[in-house]
Amino acid sequence: MTDWLPGGAGRRSLWVALMTLVLAVLITLVWLAGRYEASQVQAELERDTADAVNELRTQLSRHVQAIQGVQAAQPNAAQWQQEMLSLLREHRDWLRVEWRDKAQNLRNQADSPLRSPVFERNPRSDMLNETLQSCLRARRLSGPAYSSTYFLPQVDGLGFEVMELCLPYVHAGELMGFTVVTYGLQELLQERLGKSFGRRNELSFTEPDGTRLAISGTQRRGLRVFTAQQLVDLPGNTLVLRMDGRRGKPDLFPNVLTALVTGMSIALVTVMILLAKDSRRRLKAERELAEALAFRKAMEDSLVTGLRARDLEGRITYVNPAFCQMVGLDAEVLTGRNAPMPYWPPEMVDEYKQRQAIRLAGNVPPREGFESVFMRQDGTRFPVLIIEAPLISVQGQQTGWMGAVIDISEQRRIEELSRASQERLQATARLATVGEMASLLSHELNQPLAAIASYANGSLNLLKDPQAVPQTLDDVHMALRRIAEQAQRAGRVISSVHDFVRRRDQARESVLPQALIDAIAPLVNLQARKLNVKVHFRVEAKLPWVVCDRTMVEQVLLNLCRNGMQAMDVPECRERVLVLQVKRFAAHSETGWLEFSVTDVGVGIAEEVAQKLFTPFFTTKPEGMGLGLSLCRTVVEQHGGHLDFEPLQPRGTVFRFTLPGDTQGTKGVDALLLDKIKA
Incomplete structure (x- = not known):
């Protein structure tokens, strides 16, 4: 076997190679064991984070139900104050409860008896912006809505982050007012999640850039920190719940050495079996991947909504058949194109370039729909609704933008027909009003016209009298003035109706x-x-x-x-x-x-x-x-x-x-x- 090698040098080289191979295998196995242990810890932390988010949502839903129970009882001011003080004692994370009417005017309030009033330093009126926004959102949603978090300074020079819940009070289908609850994020973590998840982990609410808004629990130093984040999607607001696990690093040699000694002895026998199984699994995975890709392709081809993907530079990387059919261009023509796009109307190129620059700069909130106008290959224009969102890779990095394009030509046509129908209804109603006024005019105008005729006939009779005296002429002048007054009265009535029914x-x-x-x-x-x-x-x-x-x-x-x-x-x-x-x-x-x-x-x-x-x-x-x-x-x-x-x-x-x-x-x-x- 080693005849081709000179003396013992060849054998030593083989032993070195074998030892190196065994050592590499052992180090790899130990490293894999450490990674597996770390992945198990991370998976457990992810599950705990998901459970914590579900627990938080459940608790907040119960809070909403408790408030709705108070609203359903329709209490007066004193009863409402007593009920809310009872709820404030039960929920330490509630800092303040307000009762506002539908015009956002404060009708009643209750501060937590477990601490000093939170708005002692800053007037409540200075902090109403987020409250008004959340209540407008709640009125639109006809349900609870949460405000964005904001910092609330305190008299001791410190402060904390708070969030507000606005719940509309609707009675007999009519909006009667709102109930506003002020939450302290720090107390929300401690009361709702601290007892269940804060013993082994550190909980915190963070902003998207990682800034911590509230922290619960303590972090032991010198230990490896495992981190998991989950979005707490609430109506009107989205929080990021971060959980840092307090776990020690996996040992360099975990409890797998005995298995390694046994495994090394049968590694040469089992390696071919493992390779065969791996080959079969790989073929199965490839078949499943091909089926998944075919299924996804079938779904994309059957969509009536146009899909368009762009990279961070604005170049088109993918379009589905619905988008191609919408603009009348093939995918090969569109893929790789950058501004100006061939489906942009020439007169709007500059505007669309500016809008695309704003979108690529990230200054527009994600998933925000906006209307635009596209041009088909034959030059016809049609309105579209575009909804775009960031395209996130498996690594969590943004690689571009994914957009859904909807042709709203039919919707615009229906809206135009509806508008025309409404105008016709208005015209019909005005004609009905004219008919009703005509019957009244025929009755009312008889009086001034009859008076005019009487004064005129009397004046003619006086003027025909050859024995007329100057006093008679004064009577004629008075009759003519009365004729003018009655004519003006009739004219005012006719003019009013004419101005009212005149179409314009x-x-x-x-x-x-x-x-x-x-x-x-x-x-x-x-x-x-x-x-x-x-x-x-x-x-x-x-x-x-x-x-x-x-x-x-x-x-x-x-x-x-x-x-x-x-x-x-x-x-x-x-x-x-x-x-x-x-x-x-x-x-x-x-x-x-x-x-x-x-x-x-x-x-x-x-x-x-x-x-x-x-x-x-x-x-x-x-x-x-x-x-x-x-x-x-x-x-x-x-x-x-x-x-x-x-x-x-x-x-x-x-x-x-x-x-x-x-x-x-x-x-x-x-x-x-x-x-x-x-x-």
């Missing part, structure tokens, strides 16, 4: 509230005289101008007034009074919003009717179309306001809606300016 494009302008009232006053008084209704117009002094579509708002006011007067047209309603009032909106007085209200003392609205009151084509009138109140709410909401109603005690109904004021223009008018405008 919607255009918002700054209008005096008094001008809106004056525009509809002749029409309101016209029907009021017919139904024996007293109408009171009340406009608060020094009101700002209102920004609105004048014709549409006049239609809303006129429709509400007409409904109020018709509600009082019953025999049991003897005293008929309608009040049309304009004042500042109390809930947002500082922002310049105005509140319009129409109050009647009619029979009121039944509960079963109130549930369908704003439903299109629902009406209680035999001659009605059921579009009036539905269109009124649509008009008010298009202006950013809200239309609602409530019963009036002992009888009657109040309809209210809000409109934005022109706070950047005229702040108010005095009586002199108002008289000039009326003139």
